[in-house]
Amino acid sequence: MKQKLRPIMFVGTGSDVGKSIINAGFCRIFKQDGYSPAPFKAQNMSLNSFAGIDGLELGRAQAVQAEACGIEPLSEMNPILLKPTSNQNAQVVLNGKPMGNQSAKEYFLGTDRDALFAEAMKAYKKLAGQYNPMVIEGAGSISEINLREKDIVNMRVALAVNAAVILIADIDRGGVFGSVYGTLELLPPEERALVNGILINKFRGDIDLFTEGRKMLEQLTGVSVVGVVPYFRDIHIDDEDSVVLDHKSGKTRDGLVNVAVVLLRHMSNFTDFNVLERVPEINLFYTANPDEIEKADVVILPGSKNTIADLEILRKSGLAKAILNSQQKGNAVYGICGGYQMMGREIHDPQHVEGEIDFMPGLGLLPVVTTLTGEKRTVQSEFTFRNETGLCNGYEIHMGQTELLDGSPLASLSDGSTDGCFLNGKTWGTYLHGIFDNLPVIQAILKSCGKEIRLQEFNLQEYKNGQYDKLADHIRKSCDLEYIYGVISNGE
Structure with missing residues (x-):
């Protein structure tokens, strides 16, 4: 001993x-x-x-x-x-x-x-x-x-x-x-x-x-x-503080799949994108610049600790319009957790979990409605992404329930439940943090941008060790x- x-x-x-x-x-x-x-x-x-x-x-x-x-x-x-x-x-x-x-x-x-x-x-x-x-x-x-x-x-x-x-x-x-x-x-x-x-x-x-x-x-x-x-x-090594994002701002680059993560004021869990940053074919950057968002091949709305407040800021700053314009141009828009809630039709906060605002219209990109609740869901999950056969891993940390009105779920969880909303290959949202750590998801992103690149099998745990x-x-x-x-x- x-x-x-x-x-x-x-x-x-x-x-x-x-x-x-x-x-x-x-x-x-x-x-x-x-x-x-x-x-x-x-x-x-x-x-x-x-x-x-x-x-x-x-x-x-x-x-x-x-x-x-x-x-x-x-x-x-x-x-x-x-x-x-x-x-x-x-x-x-x-x-x-x-x-x-x-x-x-x-x-x-x-x-x-x-x-x-x-x-x-x-x-x-x-x-x-x-x-x-x-x-x-x-x-x-x-x-x-x-x-x-x-x-x-x-x-x-x-x-x-x-x-x-x-x-x-x-x-x-x-x-x-x-x-x-x-x-x-x-x-x-x-x-x-x-x-x-x-x-x-x-x-x-x-x-x-x-x-x-x-x-x-x-x-x-x-x-x-x-x-x-x-x-x-x-x-x-995964960073703890969002201060590191000051060094990760950037802009689109020719010849690569440009992925713009929208820089939210109350952004949470920015480590969701660490693996994407290391894919050679991808140029991932954080931005609050509407022009760069419209030029990006993929726009990601990340998690937020105050979804309604951040959505309000997106509208006032012109970022919401840029996100909608990007989607209308045929670019991909994905949302995680709070970003997924923002992409829906409505967000309700009857218990005032986030503040004094009871209701906020969403961006309308996904046929879902969210109601914020005082109860927090925190769980690790195994799931399959769309019609893929490989097992993926992620975790949920969110307050709120999202009702799927149309479309289909994005992922099937190992407990028999489903997650997220899939409208098409270029428009979907999920509650699963860590979803971009999984090879089938990265492949789907590249495919949606016309990149038929066969990535080498990537063992994230071996890499981290x-x-x-x-x-x-x-x-x-x-x-x-x-x-x-x-x-x-x-x-x-």
């Missing part, structure tokens, strides 16, 4: 410093080294979520980390998930189930933080009894002193479980010395004592040029720099694993 390791926790000097990816890399390293790791993040704010095998919801980042560990994603890995519905409001998901919408003020000032923390620690202890080591992720910056009393995800967790804390800083954004030094100086002594290492992430160029900088950081802080991880572009192994190797070469194992080998 492997030695019981102390939990390790990756925290940041700020948001988007790479905590989720580094965490996933260490999850794979511990698995490779014969341990049985599991990820944990007490509270996550993200529109990118996943349905576990138990039908409970968790943040996509923790689902990815669980995959790197080689285990099934569980809601305990992310017991509190905040899914923004507007600039000031979010749906609160507790232990995998929605408990209602709250404003930021209500959540941070009105909720019982001790009770929420107790729920988070209950989930942690359940996992810690089964897995070794626990690989914990913090959120944002650990030195937001105005939020310290409300903290249930950063150093309060580290103190509760005596975690070995590694502070991650993003050198690519600049100011790494000030961010690291300032972060540590703002921590109270008992929290700073838990910081066992500093990890510099996203380094570009010759790492030897940072040798002196490394020494300076250690002299300034008294904390060892345990690694300098180079920036990479050739390792593909290869990427996790590449990430682990990248981190191993960049970090002092002997030191890190040293600080977590004392047990809990």
Whole structure:
């Protein structure tokens, strides 16, 4: 039996410093080294979520980390998930189930933080009894002193479980010395004592040029720099935050099948398109430009956390007209989840699940009517796509029921039910997230655009495992694993 390791926790000097990816890399390293790791993040704010095998919801980042560990994603890995519905409001998901919408003020000032923390620690202890080591992720910056009393995800967790804390800083954004030094100086002594290492992430160029900088950081802080991880572009791990979409905007390109994903304000689950991005014949880009939408061969309306609000924005911005024009020109238009609801004739919200608007006419592209409900469906599904024989995989996370008035279902689920609406090869919608990860669906998209290309059989799970192994190797070469194992080998 492997030695019981102390939990390790990756925290940041700020948001988007790479905590989720580094965490996933260490999850794979511990698995490779014969341990049985599991990820944990007490509270996550993200529109990118996943349905576990138990039908409970968790943040996509923790689902990815669980995959790197080689285990099934569980809601305990992310017991509190905040899914923004507007600039000031979010749906609160507790232990995998929605408990209602709250404003930021209500959540941070009105909720019982001790009770929420107790729920988070209950989930942690359940996992810690089964897995070794626990690989914990913090959120944002650990030195937001105005939020310290409300903290249930950063150093309060580290103190509760005596975690070995590694502070991650993003050198690519600049100011790494000030961010690291300032972060540590703002921590109270008992929290700073838990910081066992500093990890510099996203380094570009010759790492030897940072040798002196490394020494300076250690002299300034008294904390060892345990690694300098180079920036990479050739390792593909699902991203957590929609901030990455800023780098994926683009336009149509000659000679390729151009797929435009409509950039919605409340867009969710943008990882639905990661596999399409890697098909050589496809140029996939995100856009809110009506001209580019009309020029694209395929337009995809993605998921949304606020379908009615996003549909209203589409109309006011001219994007709705561009989508309709594209379809009338003979281009393909597909919708997923909220995008599927928008493509229908009507959306009703009698319970005011999304806001004060009771009714909104849809785009009228599909003969369906949706009624939003307070009950959320979260389930993993096996299905067959249209008349194909191969079994496909996806998952559902949505609030609402959609009635098919005409046409035919898009998919037949393994439980005997059906999903979606198929009008023709160029116009359909579905509730199935992950549908574009399946080869028969990709083939159908290319065929609808006149591309009779026989794609090679693609095993998505093998591909992902290869990427996790590449990430682990990248981190191993960049970090002092002997030191890190040293600080977590004392047990809990």
